[in-house]
Amino acid sequence: MPIPAPVLYPPFNIVRLSHVELVVTDLAKSRAFYVDTLGLQVTDETPDTIWLRAMEERGHHCIVLREGETAVARDLGFKVFSEEDLDKAAHFFKSRDLPVEWVERPWQSRTFRTRDPHGIPLEFYARMDRLPPIHQKYELYRGVKPLRIDHFNCFSPNVDESVAFYNEIGFRVTEYTEDEETGRLWAAWTHRKGGVHDLAFTNGRGPRLHHTAFWVPTPLNIIDLLDLMATTGWVSNIERGPGRHGISNAFFLYIRDPDNHRIEIYCSDYQTVDPDLEPIKWDLKDPQRQTLWGAPAPRSWFEEGSLFEGTDIVEPSLAAQPIVAP
Amino acid sequence: MPIPAPVLYPPFNIVRLSHVELVVTDLAKSRAFYVDTLGLQVTDETPDTIWLRAMEERGHHCIVLREGETAVARDLGFKVFSEEDLDKAAHFFKSRDLPVEWVERPWQSRTFRTRDPHGIPLEFYARMDRLPPIHQKYELYRGVKPLRIDHFNCFSPNVDESVAFYNEIGFRVTEYTEDEETGRLWAAWTHRKGGVHDLAFTNGRGPRLHHTAFWVPTPLNIIDLLDLMATTGWVSNIERGPGRHGISNAFFLYIRDPDNHRIEIYCSDYQTVDPDLEPIKWDLKDPQRQTLWGAPAPRSWFEEGSLFEGTDIVEPSLAAQPIVAP
Amino acid sequence: MPIPAPVLYPPFNIVRLSHVELVVTDLAKSRAFYVDTLGLQVTDETPDTIWLRAMEERGHHCIVLREGETAVARDLGFKVFSEEDLDKAAHFFKSRDLPVEWVERPWQSRTFRTRDPHGIPLEFYARMDRLPPIHQKYELYRGVKPLRIDHFNCFSPNVDESVAFYNEIGFRVTEYTEDEETGRLWAAWTHRKGGVHDLAFTNGRGPRLHHTAFWVPTPLNIIDLLDLMATTGWVSNIERGPGRHGISNAFFLYIRDPDNHRIEIYCSDYQTVDPDLEPIKWDLKDPQRQTLWGAPAPRSWFEEGSLFEGTDIVEPSLAAQPIVAP
């Protein structure tokens, strides 16, 4: 079995995924997508940047949209438990000869940037400005009623290596897809916060950001979003779904923002806080792995993703292919 | 515009579609599909026949499954308002040189069989045995919680002719698809009972039965059915969906029974009782006509259907083609 | 049994309930309720009047709000099948010595006002201005996503008499509540359009308008409305529910507008087009009649209602009382 034993006492305590900054080429158009269509709430706004949060979040931002020349993803942000954990984290990355750069981030306390061994840009912090709750301000709910950021999914050129690294810093694998022939990992879902994942990896040219996911209350909110997008000029931004994943059992929809950054809308995974939770293994050849109901994903879903700023990508070392829609 | 004016005072009063008999090759397997999976209720059963009703129906049957050598559809059944309407109907069909044969049908009062001009077998009756209500016996609800039979959809080799005929006997067109080049009808939805349709026609080799549809409470029941079918051996019987039709605005799922008879599960159309309701026109080239969210239907959906017993089929006179999934 | 046989060939053909004009004392406040909170669409507006339609309606109005000194209900509006039916209707009311007054109604063709034997003001017309469909303009959906007006419910001082009169003009009883001791009707639900009701009567001081009901897609829309009202200053306008009626099996919520006109939000009744549909009888003492789940209605629900303009009210002749919440 290719899954390492979980590290139950990791070198520092990551609480959860937190936020990501996306470079977009037309801020007004991206605002129409994220605010007017998805329903995220603007917490601050300047001529070239918009900070957003979802309805149950009290931290200042989960998505930062910044206008730029080239649509790329910047750092994947993670919240650690304490300032002490932050220092331990910096120490850990330095000890692995990974770059640690302390940066200024508005609305975040001490923050450092680093990269994982494949080059994914990461940032860590312990405290972000807290905002008053709005989850019971029902007049603000719009679009898909996004409740919180749920996870990142990245293309990795070597999923075994990605899992080994993140496992070491405490991400626990909940489900994974194995290539039967080589015994290697094709994909893996790993968590910190007690759901199916904070961070997942899919075999592919990378590292690239495959998608950022938001949690919504019920499948009907996803149907509402489909109806809205289909009749307000966003129909071609619907990429895949709705459907039920075999893996994670989530009800899902994949959409693309105006720069093709991929967003997943998501509900109904399960609780994974038990330290003895057994990971669930799926065979790459099992079509219900992708979609429990049988429909294969389109080619774009397997091939396209957002580049990380300043990060070179390489072909995956594993050549195995899943079932792709014709 | 190719749609004839509605005939508001037709020669006889059809209340609604009522039932259909499907010949199936393995009654036990069909029972597993219709009863154990869809959740229809058995009202009577013999070694070779099962009568079924949906949860809010008080008539004895909406589907009759009869074991036979070859999977075909038999008569499309319609309920007329009164015995007087039944006699008027028989008179009408005779006057068109269409065959009228009075038949014995268990649990139905006087019933005659006939055919439409393309050969679709029809049967008409005024009274069927009434059963006690079960719509509040919630312990009986299973599967997709089917509430009532909703409509038939048939392949027609000439939709203009089909619409002209059924229009004359009072079916009113609610929505239709026109081929812009020829100005001919590619599909039409027609109703008697005040919803979007009792009977629809799609251009194609025919006449054949494209599908029989059931009404369910909400899209979540359709998602429940998908989850159930996907995990009880019926995953390959899921053909298309879930999705929202542009036409009719219905949330739909198409599935195939063990003999490939197609069943649609359906909710959320709209009320059409106004005699001055304007039909809605769709362009054959509009991909949102099929699926508001943009996904094209698979080839099987355009090509496959159930033969009517003893009925020859011909190629359609209109060659125009819709968008088909690759 | 106190229910008369249905009149299947009534003297004129009423298609459905259509609209009602409500006099309100503060038009801006009523707009906030009906438009901003419920989500009805404004079709026309003057300084003292607002015309509204629901999302799937193509007729110009289902609710007319008119500012006035005293909050009352005006005519209950019904659409008839044809101009000929309209003349037959006028003739019928005249033959019963009921007042027939031809009036000008904007956006309606020929319209007459009359009263039923207890004095309920009614208006009849055959054609109303038709508007383009908006049911697929999903960006317009707000609040509870009202799809269409569904029914009126009136206090009647003598439900037996009300049923006898409306039965004669073709309203068919679907369900009713009988007082076991006297054998008299305590309440009745009657329809024209093929659902559980267009018009219902409840025993009480009257005639008064008990409520006007709107149809919505699913119970979740009703929960959304509750959350919205509860957090935007309308919490005290929530009167009863949510719950499931025993009678009609509908999922319901009763709310009060700023002038205490009562609105019901409603989904999941059943189809009643069969002319041989058997009415369902309920015992006044059965608590599940009101609410299947057992909770009794509050006193206000049994006692309060809107006066009809210029209409005297009398005490009911039947003294029987249902179960009231303590």
Added chain:
Amino acid sequence: MPIPAPVLYPPFNIVRLSHVELVVTDLAKSRAFYVDTLGLQVTDETPDTIWLRAMEERGHHCIVLREGETAVARDLGFKVFSEEDLDKAAHFFKSRDLPVEWVERPWQSRTFRTRDPHGIPLEFYARMDRLPPIHQKYELYRGVKPLRIDHFNCFSPNVDESVAFYNEIGFRVTEYTEDEETGRLWAAWTHRKGGVHDLAFTNGRGPRLHHTAFWVPTPLNIIDLLDLMATTGWVSNIERGPGRHGISNAFFLYIRDPDNHRIEIYCSDYQTVDPDLEPIKWDLKDPQRQTLWGAPAPRSWFEEGSLFEGTDIVEPSLAAQPIVAP
């Protein structure tokens, strides 16, 4: 402010609430309630005991029903992170002069019983037998589709004391109700696993178990349960709801089992993993605290609860009263 600062590094690590044993007087009747009506899955069964799990749980049991003379609740079970945490926990309770008794529990590894300072019986363990996943065996879903045990709620004679004690062992307060006059706590919600609560306290005669809650997918599952209970003889076991709590924002229903043990069905709380999450304060006089939509809870809900076996109860030291339904 009466809420102590959270103890972020508690003396031992509790993962989550785990299970409770309920003594019931008629095991067959309780089986009909928990298995046939709620839809919990039997994992083992003897003549006098039934072990149950919910659909996404892999641990062997979350509810143990044991037949006995007197309906009482036994130990509230909690899972700790490791065997080492278990020993630390035992040491902690001994150091507080609380009883620690190591006991045999089938399907659990080393387990000890203890009591909190008010006498609530508790048990702690680190490992329970793990069962194969069934969350994708959709043919097994029944009733309300319970996904997992969510929390316990107890009457406490002194909520300030209860919160102080559990805060010390790492339970973090998410929301609380304060009595404005005395500045004392009337109720508090505390968590370990990252939701609104694992354990809550309500002021009252105690200690007693107020309720045990289960998490379900959507409000529609709760409506399904209401319809089922209302029509299968359980209507009088429906105590309160459905409704939305102000506190926790959960959609809820309270029902009573055949021995009056109270069960809550629950969905839609929010994620609370942030160590700097601010507790939300509610005023005891705010009626929307109980039910966002305004309806007060019935008297039974404030007064009735399950005794803990062998535990004396006392009157609460705080006399303040919430709003009770008349």
